[in-house]
Amino acid sequence: xxxxxxxxxxxxxxxxxxxxxxxxxxxxxxxxxxxxxxxxxxxxxxxxxxxxxxxxxxxxxxxxxxxxxxxxxxxxxxxxxxxxxxxxxxxxxxxxxxxxxxxxxxxxxxxxxxxxxxxxxxxxxxxxxxxxxxxxxxxxxxxxxxxxxxxxxxxxxxxxxxxxxxxxxxxxxxxxxxxxxxxxxxxxxxxxxxxxxxxxxxxxxxxxxxxxxxxxxxxxxxxxxxxxxxxxxxxxxxxxxxxxxxxxxxxxxxxxxxxxxxxxxxxxxxxxxxxxxxxxxxxxxxxxxxxxxxxxxxxxxxxxxxxxxxxxxxxxxxxxxxxxxxxxxxxxxxxxxxxxxxxxxxxxxxxxxxxxxxxxxxxxxxxxxxx
Amino acid sequence: xxxxxxxxxxxxxxxxxxxxxxxxxxxxxxxxxxxxxxxxxxxxxxxxxxxxxxxxxxxxxxxxxxxxxxxxxxxxxxxxxxxxxxxxxxxxxxxxxxxxxxxxxxxxxxxxxxxxxxxxxxxxxxxxxxxxxxxxxxxxxxxxxxxxxxxxxxxxxxxxxxxxxxxxxxxxxxxxxxxxxxxxxxxxxxxxxxxxxxxxxxxxxxxxxxxxxxxxxxxxxxxxxxxxxxxxxxxxxxxxxxxxxxxxxxxxxxxxxxxxxxxxxxxxxxxxxxxxxxxxxxx
Numbered sequence: 001x002x003x004x005x006x007x008x009x010x011x012x013x014x015x016x017x018x019x020x021x022x023x024x025x026x027x028x029x030x031x032x033x034x035x036x037x038x039x040x041x042x043x044x045x046x047x048x049x050x051x052x053x054x055x056x057x058x059x060x061x062x063x064x065x066x067x068x069x070x071x072x073x074x075x076x077x078x079x080x081x082x083x084x085x086x087x088x089x090x091x092x093x094x095x096x097x098x099x100x101x102x103x104x105x106x107x108x109x110x111x112x113x114x115x116x117x118x119x120x121x122x123x124x125x126x127x128x129x130x131x132x133x134x135x136x137x138x139x140x141x142x143x144x145x146x147x148x149x150x151x152x153x154x155x156x157x158x159x160x161x162x163x164x165x166x167x168x169x170x171x172x173x174x175x176x177x178x179x180x181x182x183x184x185x186x187x188x189x190x191x192x193x194x195x196x197x198x199x200x201x202x203x204x205x206x207x208x209x210x211x212x213x214x215x216x217x218x219x220x221x222x223x224x225x226x227x228x229x230x231x232x233x234x235x236x237x238x239x240x241x242x243x244x245x246x247x248x249x250x251x252x253x254x255x256x257x258x259x260x261x262x263x264x265x266x267x268x269x270x271x272x273x274x275x276x277x278x279x280x281x282x283x284x285x286x287x288x289x290x291x292x293x294x295x296x297x298x299x300x301x302x303x304x305x306x307x308x309x310x311x312x313x314x315x316x317x318x319x320x321x322x323x324x325x326x327x328x329x330x331x332x333x334x335x336x337x338x339x340x341x342x343x344x345x346x347x348x349x350x351x352x353x354x355x356x357x358x359x360x361x362x363x364x365x366x367x368x369x370x371x
Numbered sequence: 372x373x374x375x376x377x378x379x380x381x382x383x384x385x386x387x388x389x390x391x392x393x394x395x396x397x398x399x400x401x402x403x404x405x406x407x408x409x410x411x412x413x414x415x416x417x418x419x420x421x422x423x424x425x426x427x428x429x430x431x432x433x434x435x436x437x438x439x440x441x442x443x444x445x446x447x448x449x450x451x452x453x454x455x456x457x458x459x460x461x462x463x464x465x466x467x468x469x470x471x472x473x474x475x476x477x478x479x480x481x482x483x484x485x486x487x488x489x490x491x492x493x494x495x496x497x498x499x500x501x502x503x504x505x506x507x508x509x510x511x512x513x514x515x516x517x518x519x520x521x522x523x524x525x526x527x528x529x530x531x532x533x534x535x536x537x538x539x540x541x542x543x544x545x546x547x548x549x550x551x552x553x554x555x556x557x558x559x560x561x562x563x564x565x566x567x568x569x570x571x572x573x574x575x576x577x578x579x580x581x582x583x584x585x586x587x588x589x590x591x592x593x594x595x596x597x598x599x600x601x602x603x604x605x606x607x608x609x610x611x612x613x614x615x616x617x618x619x620x621x622x623x624x625x626x627x628x629x630x631x632x633x634x635x636x637x638x639x640x641x642x643x644x645x646x647x648x649x650x651x652x653x654x
Contacts, residue, residue, distance in 0.1 A: 108545060
């Protein structure tokens with residue numbers, strides 16, 4: 001008997017390959033004139049953000065991530081390039097005519113309006129019928145858990161509540177994409193982590209594209225479907241979180257995302273000789289740079305087998321961090337390597353400060369960059 | 372001791388207020404109810420009719436003063452708001468230069484400035500003389516000794532007091548609020564009307580108070596620019612005091628003016644109270 005197909009179920013997860021793009025940037029450049037000199041804040045960004053995707057722009061301050069987002073919102077006009085929203089060229093379209101909404105870094109709530117009026121602002125501008133405004137604002141306030149606080153002024157609310165008002169004010173308009181500019185930056189750690197999960201939940205519920213600007217790598221890794229790591233106005237790497245973390249494309253990405261150990265030197269015959277030890281780099285010759293994540297390294301007091309990368313060193317610091325121990329190990333050439341060791345069995349540590357140890361890891365955990 | 376310190380620190384101000392505000396006001400209140408003349412002296416007779424007489428004689432000037440003050444205030448608001456807006460939002464890193472330029476006229480005495488305006492607006496002065504020479508204006512056209520000259524002088528002299536408080540309130544408006552409004556589908560005009568204007572109203576409120584009161588009571592502009600037909604209540608009070616030496620009438624007029632202004636301010640604050648305006652703007 002043929003199985004009946006269910007009546008139109010929406011896709012649970014966004015497709016890996018963008019089937020229809022929500023936001024496209026093509027060769028977008030933004031130049032400013034500052035003190036008589038032309039400064040390029042964004043030097044040529046090309047992006048394709050899929051419908052329903054949680055997309056993060058990640059980078060240190062001044063990398064151009066906020067400028068890129070402001071161009072998507074329409075607050076800045078690109079000096080060069082094209083921006084398309086759902087296939088429509090919006091490069092010259094003012095922000096009030098774009099079907100995207102933004103959550104501002106410091107929320108930018110209207111201080112002279114109540115929570116209700118803040119949330120209803122966009123719908124009123126769009127001349128939505130009164131009863132529909134009422135229904136949708138109520139519904140939205142329920143989603144962000146602010147029912148009963150309609151009459152409050154923003155300044156009478158906590159940071160987390162203001163944040164949710166800002167979210168409601170943008171989402172109530174049912175935009176086709178939501179832009180978030182470091183929305184959790186002003187919150188404390190606990191609240192920030194709670195809001196990260198909350199944002200993910202809301203995104204799943206409303207099913208729209210989120211573009212998220214942040215300098216916090218953990219935030220980006222936790223929430224995103226894909227991340228664009230930016231530096232000096234250019235995208236360094238654009239990939240899903242796992243790939244960004246496991247296979248950083250550049251030394252900058254390796255250093256910016258998580259903790260990583262960088263080793264470099266000249267390889268001969270697929271082996272990089274370093275300070276009395278070896279790093280296996282199969283198939284590589286000449287100048288190489290190798291990244292190894294601290295949690296991939298095993299710390300032992302005996303010399304490990306010959307089929308793994310192994311380096312001798314001296315423990316210079318041991319830090320107990322609850323779920324794991326962090327070791328700093330000084331190599332013979334003076335370089336310092338960070339190693340994380342899971343506290344899986346008991347509270348004892350493998351080595352103490354001053355002990356001579358061996359560091360070892362599987363060849364596949366060396367991520368080799370460069371030639 | 373520690374709990375008393377704030378009060379002790381405030382003591383000089385309280386004494387200042389007591390000596391230079393309360394005592395003179397009380398003295399003036401007393402004089403306004405006395406009768407007599409400057410040669411035989413004045414005696415307290417609780418002559419409340421002083422008020423009725425003064426008002427009966429000079430009601431025209433009082434009403435005219437309020438009219439001139441209100442018109443000048445309206446003109447200052449129309450000219451001053453855009454200036455304040457421009458400095459606050461477009462001034463960039465030259466804001467303090469523009470503010471300094473705004474205050475530059477204060478380096479010249481108020482009376483001298485007004486007299487200079489007299490020169491500027493004189494029938495054959497730089498402005499009118501030149502225009503008449505070109506045949507743009509007829510030879511008998513004049514500005515001096517008209518109500519326009521007085522209101523223009525008042526507007527010129529108090530304009531900075533309108534601009535500064537409005538500037539201060541506009542300066543505090545986060546430009547991102549305007550962006551947020553635009554992001555929520557408001558045009559530039561709507562964003563101004565719904566966000567910037569309501570948030571600047573406390574400044575407008577302060578500016579109106581700071582200009583309407585002195586403009587209404589000012590004697591200098593009417594005297595220098597107004598000729599004989601545009602006397603304001605300030606001129607009358609001055610003449611009663613200094614020329615006629617009729618202290619009770621002058622005091623009664625001063626008190627009447629003060630009362631009218633206070634009532635005006637009170638009504639203004641109630642009707643146009645900033646909270647009410649903000650509520651209305653949010654609708």
